[in-house]
Amino acid sequence: xxxxxxxxxxxxxxxxxxxxxxxxxxxxxxxxxxxxxxxxxxxxxxxxxxxxxxxxxxxxxxxxxxxxxxxxxxxxxxxx
Amino acid sequence: xxxxxxxxxxxxxxxxxxxxxxxxxxxxxxxxxxxxxxxxxxxxxxxxxxxxxxxxxxxxxxxxxxxxxxxxxxxxxxxxxxxxxxxxxxxxxxxxxxxxxxxxxxxxxxxxxxxxxxxxxxxxxxxxxxxxxxxxxxxxxxxxxxxxxxxxxxxx
Numbered sequence: 001x002x003x004x005x006x007x008x009x010x011x012x013x014x015x016x017x018x019x020x021x022x023x024x025x026x027x028x029x030x031x032x033x034x035x036x037x038x039x040x041x042x043x044x045x046x047x048x049x050x051x052x053x054x055x056x057x058x059x060x061x062x063x064x065x066x067x068x069x070x071x072x073x074x075x076x077x078x079x080x
Numbered sequence: 081x082x083x084x085x086x087x088x089x090x091x092x093x094x095x096x097x098x099x100x101x102x103x104x105x106x107x108x109x110x111x112x113x114x115x116x117x118x119x120x121x122x123x124x125x126x127x128x129x130x131x132x133x134x135x136x137x138x139x140x141x142x143x144x145x146x147x148x149x150x151x152x153x154x155x156x157x158x159x160x161x162x163x164x165x166x167x168x169x170x171x172x173x174x175x176x177x178x179x180x181x182x183x184x185x186x187x188x189x190x191x192x193x194x195x196x197x198x199x200x201x202x203x204x205x206x207x208x209x210x211x212x213x214x215x216x217x218x219x220x221x222x223x224x225x226x227x228x229x230x231x232x233x234x235x236x
Contacts, residue, residue: 004232004235004236009228009231009232009235009236010200012175012231012235013196013200013228013231013235014200015174015175016175016176016181016185016200016231016235017105017196017197017200017201018200018201019170019173019174019175019176020104020105020176020185021101021102021104021105021197021201022170022172022173023104023109023169023170023173023176024097024100024101024103024104024109024112025100025104025109025112025113026097026100027092027096027097027099027100029092030088030089030092030096030120031092031113031116031117031120031121
C-alpha cells in the first residue's frame with residue numbers, strides 16, 4: 001500500500017471522525033436529574049461536619065484553658 | 081429548580097447529540113453516555129447551587145466533557161481499547177470496520193481525539209481549537225501531528 005499524501009490523509013481522517021461520531025448512542029431524555037437532590041444535600045452535610053469539628057476544637061481548647069486556670073488557682077491557694 | 085431544569089432540558093435538546101458524538105470520539109461509544117451524564121450532573125450542580133451559568137455556553141460545556149473524559153480515561157483506557165474493538169458498528173462504517181484502525185484509534189490520547197474531532201468534525205482552525213481546549217496553538221499542532229502520524233500508518 002502506498003503512503004497517503006496530506007490531502008488524502010485529511011479526507012480519510014474526516015471520514016474516520018464522522019464514522020466514530022456515527023457510533024454515538026442516540027440522545028434520550030435529559031439524563032439523571034435525581035442526583036441533584038443528593039448534591040444539594042452535600043453542602044449541608046459538609047456544614048454539619050464543620051460545625052461538629054469546630055465544637056470539638058472549642059471544647060478541647062476550653063477544657064485545657066479551664067484546667068490550666070484551675071491548676072493556677074489551686075496553686076495560688078496552696079501558696080497563701 | 082424548575083427554571084434550571086428547563087434550561088438544562090433546553091441545553092440537552094440543543095447539544096445532546098453533539099455532546100454524545102464528541103464523547104464517543106473521546107472515549108468510545110460504550111462510555112460516552114456515562115461521560116455526558118456526569119457532565120450534565122455537574123452542569124446542574126453549577127447552575128443550581130452556585131448559580132454559575134457558564135455551562136450553558138457551548139465551548140465551556142464541551143470543555144467539561146473533555147475534562148470528564150480525561151479524568152475517567154486513565155482508569156478505563158484498557159477496557160476502552162477492548163470496547164472499541166467489539167462495539168456494534170453501523171453498517172455504513174468503512175474505515176472503523178478495520179480492527180487495526182480501531183486499535184490505532186484506541187491508542188490515541190483523549191487530547192488527540194479532541195483535536196481530531198474539533199478539526200475534522202467542526203472544521204475549526206488550530207487557533208480556534210486552542211481557544212476551545214484552553215491550550216496553546218503549538219500544543220494543538222503537536223497533538224494533531226501526532227494523531228495524524230499515528231493514524232497515517234493504518235490508513236495508508
